[in-house]
Amino acid sequence: MSGNGKELWWSLIASVLITGLYAYVLFVTQKVPAAGELFGHTLGILGFMMMLMTETLYSLRKRSRIARWGKMSEWLQFHIFTGLVGPYMVFLHTSWKFNGLAGAVTLVTAIVVISGFIGRYIYTRIPRTSDGIEIDTPLGSAQAAAIANTRRLMALWHTAHIPIGMALFTAAFVHIGGALYYATLLK
Amino acid sequence: MRSSRLSCLSPSAIVALVITLAIIAIFGFSSGSALFTAGSLNAHTGKSLGGVTSHLEIGNDCAKCHSAPWSSATQADLCVTCHTDISQQLAKPDSIHSLMIKNESIACHSCHPDHRGPNAPLTDMVSGTFPHDSTGYSLRSHKQRSDGQAFLCSDCHSQDVTNFDKALCSTCHTQANKTFMDSHTQAYGTECMACHDGLETISKKFDHSSAAFKLEGKHIGLNCQDCHTKPRVLADFLSLPPACSDCHAKDDAHKGGFGMDCGSCHKVAGWKPATFDHNLSAFKLEGKHLDAKCTDCHINNVFKGTESSCFACHQKDDKHKGKFGQDCGACHKAAGWEPATFDHNLSAFKLDGAHTKVECQKCHINNVFKGTSQVCSSCHNDPAFHLGMFSGTICSQCHNTSAWSPALYNGPHPGISNDEGGSGVNHGGKGCRSCHTTNLNTATCTQCHDSNSPGGED
Numbered sequence: 018m019s020g021n022g023k024e025l026w027w028s029l030i031a032s033v034l035i036t037g038l039y040a041y042v043l044f045v046t047q048k049v050p051a052a053g054e055l056f057g058h059t060l061g062i063l064g065f066m067m068m069l070m071t072e073t074l075y076s077l078r079k080r081s082r083i084a085r086w087g088k089m090s091e092w093l094q095f096h097i098f099t100g101l102v103g104p105y106m107v108f109l110h111t112s113w114k115f116n117g118l119a120g121a122v123t124l125v126t127a128i129v130v131i132s133g134f135i136g137r138y139i140y141t142r143i144p145r146t147s148d149g150i151e152i153d154t155p156l157g158s159a160q161a162a163a164i165a166n167t168r169r170l171m172a173l174w175h176t177a178h179i180p181i182g183m184a185l186f187t188a189a190f191v192h193i194g195g196a197l198y199y200a201t202l203l204k
Numbered sequence: 205m206r207s208s209r210l211s212c213l214s215p216s217a218i219v220a221l222v223i224t225l226a227i228i229a230i231f232g233f234s235s236g237s238a239l240f241t242a243g244s245l246n247a248h249t250g251k252s253l254g255g256v257t258s259h260l261e262i263g264n265d266c267a268k269c270h271s272a273p274w275s276s277a278t279q280a281d282l283c284v285t286c287h288t289d290i291s292q293q294l295a296k297p298d299s300i301h302s303l304m305i306k307n308e309s310i311a312c313h314s315c316h317p318d319h320r321g322p323n324a325p326l327t328d329m330v331s332g333t334f335p336h337d338s339t340g341y342s343l344r345s346h347k348q349r350s351d352g353q354a355f356l357c358s359d360c361h362s363q364d365v366t367n368f369d370k371a372l373c374s375t376c377h378t379q380a381n382k383t384f385m386d387s388h389t390q391a392y393g394t395e396c397m398a399c400h401d402g403l404e405t406i407s408k409k410f411d412h413s414s415a416a417f418k419l420e421g422k423h424i425g426l427n428c429q430d431c432h433t434k435p436r437v438l439a440d441f442l443s444l445p446p447a448c449s450d451c452h453a454k455d456d457a458h459k460g461g462f463g464m465d466c467g468s469c470h471k472v473a474g475w476k477p478a479t480f481d482h483n484l485s486a487f488k489l490e491g492k493h494l495d496a497k498c499t500d501c502h503i504n505n506v507f508k509g510t511e512s513s514c515f516a517c518h519q520k521d522d523k524h525k526g527k528f529g530q531d532c533g534a535c536h537k538a539a540g541w542e543p544a545t546f547d548h549n550l551s552a553f554k555l556d557g558a559h560t561k562v563e564c565q566k567c568h569i570n571n572v573f574k575g576t577s578q579v580c581s582s583c584h585n586d587p588a589f590h591l592g593m594f595s596g597t598i599c600s601q602c603h604n605t606s607a608w609s610p611a612l613y614n615g616p617h618p619g620i621s622n623d624e625g626g627s628g629v630n631h632g633g634k635g636c637r638s639c640h641t642t643n644l645n646t647a648t649c650t651q652c653h654d655s656n657s658p659g660g661e662d
Contacts, residue, residue, distance in 0.1 A: 052242070053242075114242065116243055117238060117239045117241050117242075118228065118239045119242070179217055179220075180216045180217050180220035181220065182217075183217040183218075184223070187225060188228065191225075198270075198272070199240055199242075199266065199270045200242070203270060203273065203279055204271065204273070204278040
């Protein structure tokens with residue numbers, strides 16, 4: 018796996034650019050972009066789409082027997098990139114209000130993202146090829162035991178990361194439904 | 205071994221989904237629709253409408269303001285259900301809310317948002333988003349105050365936005381530029397909105413070529429009120445009569461003496477040079493009169509009715525000091541005083557013979573013309589030849605104006621018979637000097653008579 022953290026740098030650059038755009042809108046309009054207005058709403062939509070992509074496309078690629086284009090390590094990079102930038106855009110979309118379900122969605126998003134950082138950390142403790150395939154070490158050394166522990170931790174992490182992610186998307190869809198009903202589609 | 209099933213469909217994921225929905229449902233039913241609130245409602249209280257005195261009192265009854273997307277009712281319909289005062293206002297087409305709803309992009313919440321906390325203002329709109337044009341006055345020129353801050357509604361609508369105090373225009377604008385405002389209101393009055401519509405179609409930038417009267421020459425660059433005196437409404441500008449004299453009667457240097465059609469002589473580029481065709485008048489200009497300035501003949505701006513007789517202007521030039529009368533034109537032409545063509549036969553003394561070749565001043569001494577003596581002797585001295593014999597006698601008894609000689613003497617002539625040798629007293633028609641070679645006292649016969657011609661030479 019290309020462990021140089023390139024995707025982190027891309028995420029940072031993208032976040033900085035988005036922040037710059039947000040700051041410009043803030044300066045021009047002299048008010049915080051509201052969640053339901055053009056800019057704020059677009060942030061939320063695009064951010065959520067990235068979050069959907071991060072969850073679905075990466076998983077599909079991981080498990081599909083047919084659609085196997087691109088290296089897994091690259092897909093992980095994609096997953097991390099969209100999984101960071103998407104939530105960041107959603108965070109800006111909140112207009113810094115955390116009431117009700119919307120606030121809960123923001124909280125769960127933060128939890129998922131943090132858990133992602135944790136998972137990535139554990140992930141890199143496991144020796145892998147440049148393609149991200151785990152390398153089986155030959156001996157029952159202390160190192161092998163440590164690696165086995167790390168693998169168990171990774172599995173445990175998956176057990177947490179995915180259900181929390183599921184809770185997130187469930188809540189997010191309910192939030193979207195409510196926003197559409199009460200705001201977007203209001204005549 | 206990896207499952208081919210997506211992890212989001214794993215048991216733990218399904219459980220997570222169900223639990224999440226359950227939690228949401230529990231919260232949803234217990235707190236009403238507060239789950240979806242975007243912030244607490246406004247707590248400002250007022251009169252009781254729809255059973256509440258503030259929006260906050262509505263609590264979690266979201267349906268009071270949020271109509272379902274599939275229902276035909278709009279949010280505005282729900283608003284006026286409680287805000288009956290607004291629904292009454294909407295019956296009047298020029299009320300502020302009626303004007304606003306003409307703009308389809310405006311909704312109640314455009315100016316009256318909520319869910320911004322209990323203490324947020326009930327009305328919150330930036331001047332720029334309100335369609336002010338629909339009130340008949342554009343805010344295009346009222347975006348920023350002179351201090352650089354954006355205009356607020358309250359800057360002009362101090363009490364409430366449904367009213368505008370017209371005196372406010374001059375209050376602010378006098379503060380900004382008193383000198384201009386003083387002259388401006390003096391010229392145009394204080395009903396600012398009679399002309400100003402915010403789009404400032406009437407201003408210094410007004411293109412006068414769009415009007416029927418085109419500005420040219422000295423008309424360009426004038427102030428509007430130099431011609432449009434005391435306009436009070438825009439229509440006053442259109443009603444200005446375009447004849448020259450309508451504005452320029454007061455400038456008439458001719459004091460009406462030339463009529464009212466200024467343009468027949470003057471151009472817009474300036475009063476001077478004027479192109480007056482004098483031949484249109486009773487007095488045609490010719491000769492030296494063409495070079496004269498108007499003021500040389502027309503004193504005190506009197507034009508029509510100016511005396512046209514020569515003497516009326518030229519009396520001061522009269523070298524004859526009135527002796528020749530006042531009809532200068534009898535001898536002089538407009539081309540110049542000289543040459544004068546005086547017909548002496550118009551006078552009492554007819555010129556004939558040698559008199560016709562004599563210069564005027566030979567007989568007329570010291571410019572005395574009329575009254576010059578007509579007696580021969582007043583000009584002609586008695587010659588020594590006569591030896592004073594004829595003093596007291598008129599010259600013309602013997603002489604005529606053709607020449608002194610031959611003189612025709614018919615008086616007593618001693619020694620020679622009147623008829624002898626010829627006709628007339630002069631002895632065969634001879635002149636006096638034929639015999640009287642020196643003077644009348646002496647005579648000789650031999651001028652003509654000698655031995656060769658005893659009968660006398662002719």
